[in-house]
Each structure stands twice: as structure tokens, then as C-alpha cells.
Amino acid sequence: MKFKTWIAATAGALAITLGGSAAAAFPDQPLRFVVGFPPGGSTDIVARVLAEGLSRELGQPVVVENKAGAGGTIGASTVAHAKPDGYTIFLGTVATNVINPLLRKELNFDPIKGFTMIGEVGFYTNLVLVNADSKYRDLGALIADAKQRQLSYSSPGAGTSPHMTGEYFKILTGSKMQHIPFSGSGPALTALMGSHVDLGFDNLPAALSLVQAGKVRALAITSTTRIKELPDVPTAEELGVKNMSVDAWVSVMGPAGIPADRLSVLSSALLKALAQPDIVRKLEDKAITIKATRPEELQDYVESETRKWRGVIETAGIKPE
Known part of the structure; x- marks a missing residue:
């Protein structure tokens, strides 16, 4: 009986261990990478390059899915309401998570609280x-x-x-x-x-x-300095349009509530992907300035961008619709 008891206890412990390992084995299936704009645009270009790097780091396919419409908010809504298991991520932008929410009276998601911030990718x-x-x-x-x-x-x-x-x-x-x-x-x-x-x-x-x-x-x-891709094209400020400085940023987010351990995996994979030489080259070839950040940094940045663009929209006299 003692031997049987030992076997049972050992089997139980092994099951717990294996169960814990299985639970920690994230990801064990493909990820969906939602883009709020059609194929061929800037966000789509970034997402497809980034998906390649993330696939390598995560060991699973990262499949880009275009959910276009309403200035990117259809894609944003899709992700905000997705299961927060880490298998659905979003290429969040200044448009999808800052500007459009400020321009619309009604949204079925919160552009900040409705998302788990994973990290910034860069800007152009x-x-x-x-x-x-x-x-x-x-x-x-x-x-x-x-x-x-x-x-x-x-x-x-x-x-x-x-x-x-x-x-x-x-x-x-x-x-x-x-x-x-x-x-x-x-x-x-x-x-x-x-x-x-x-x-x-x-x-x-x-x-x-x-x-x-x-x-x-x-x-x-609209940058403050000329860019290497088009060195002969002047900045708007050079031509007399003072304070004309606008850059568009892109980031990776997921639905709110992604478990901390899975968020850590995704954040680490993003940082490593943005350090891969071929990914860096491909993004830079598309005129993306890489700015890899951690979740808490992206959180602070999105909040500061919201304050900035709210002021611009109010000055422009644009009313939410």
C-alpha cells in the first residue's frame, strides 16, 4: 500500500509539474496580428516585416490580418474585444489609439484602458x-x-x-x-x-x-530635420511653416488583461525582433526610425500623445462626430 501510495503521489506531482510546464509553454499556436488599415499602407508594411521577426522569436507563425475601416478603429475594436490570451495582437498607431478616439463621440472600446501595451516599434x-x-x-x-x-x-x-x-x-x-x-x-x-x-x-x-x-x-x-531617403526634400519648417513637426508612431498592443507572464514573453520577443539585423534593415529601408520600448514606456507615451493631439484638435475646431 505504501508503494502504491508513493506511486500515486509521484504521479500526481508529475502531473502537476507537466501541467505547469504546459501552461507556461506560450505560445504553442499561431498568433493573429491585426492591422487596422488595408494592405499596402504604412502600417501594413511595418506589420509584415515585424511579423517575420516576431515569428522567429516566438517560434510560431504570426499572421497579419487586415481589418480596415473607420480610421483603423474597426481593427482596434476587434482586438480590444478579443480574448486576452496573448494570441491576438494589434499594430496600434497614433491614429487608432489617439486621434480617432478624440474625433468620435462613441467608441465601443477604451483606446488606452482597453489595451495591454506591449511596446513601441518606431515612427516615420x-x-x-x-x-x-x-x-x-x-x-x-x-x-x-x-x-x-x-x-x-x-x-x-x-x-x-x-x-x-x-x-x-x-x-x-x-x-x-x-x-x-x-x-x-x-x-x-x-x-x-x-x-x-x-x-x-x-x-x-x-x-x-x-x-x-x-x-x-x-x-x-513634416519632420524637424531632413531625412536620408529624400535628402533634397526640405522640411516644412525650413520653408517657413513654423512648428510644423509631426511624426507618426506605431506600436504593438493586445487586449487588456493579458497575463503578466505572457506579456513578458511578447515584450521580450518584440525587443529582440527589433534588434535582428535584417528586420532593422527592412524597416529602415521603408524609412522607419526604430524606437523599441517596454510596456510601461508605451503606456506613458500614449497618454502624453493623447494630451498633445487633444490640444491640436481643439485648436483646429474639429468637433467629434
């Missing part, structure tokens, strides 16, 4: 763009005309960083401009190339190849 600048055949050869000519008559400008969607860049530009220059939102950078840039709008604001990663190919022209960038 925006561009002031015109058609290759546009009569506007420089930013000064465009501003002068926009003060006399209303121009139309495209963006990847209402509430996106390029949209707010356009509104901020309009305030700072005293221009008359009508916003024409599209569902992503692809359609917005196609409209610009087809001369369906007078100018456009878009993210550097999405527009860079078109600028380099001469299909659209960049009149200015």
Missing part, C-alpha cells in the same frame, strides 16, 4: 505631396494659392496621422483646404496620381517608392 514622417505634373513646383506656391481658393487634399482616412497633419498644416498656413479621405494609402495615392485632388498628405513608407519613381512629388516633409 509624413509628406506634403502633389501630382508629378502639378503646377505647384514648391510649397510656397501651393500655400499662396490655397490662401486664395479652396484646394482639396487626400489622406489615407479620417483620423489618420496624415489627415491631422493636413489639418495642422491648414491652421499654421491659413490655407483653405477640403479634406478628401480614402480607405488607405493605396487609394489616396492613386487619386493623387490621377489628379483627382490638388495635393495629398501621406506617410513616408507608403509614398516613398512613388516619390523615388517620379510618379508624385514631395514638396516638404
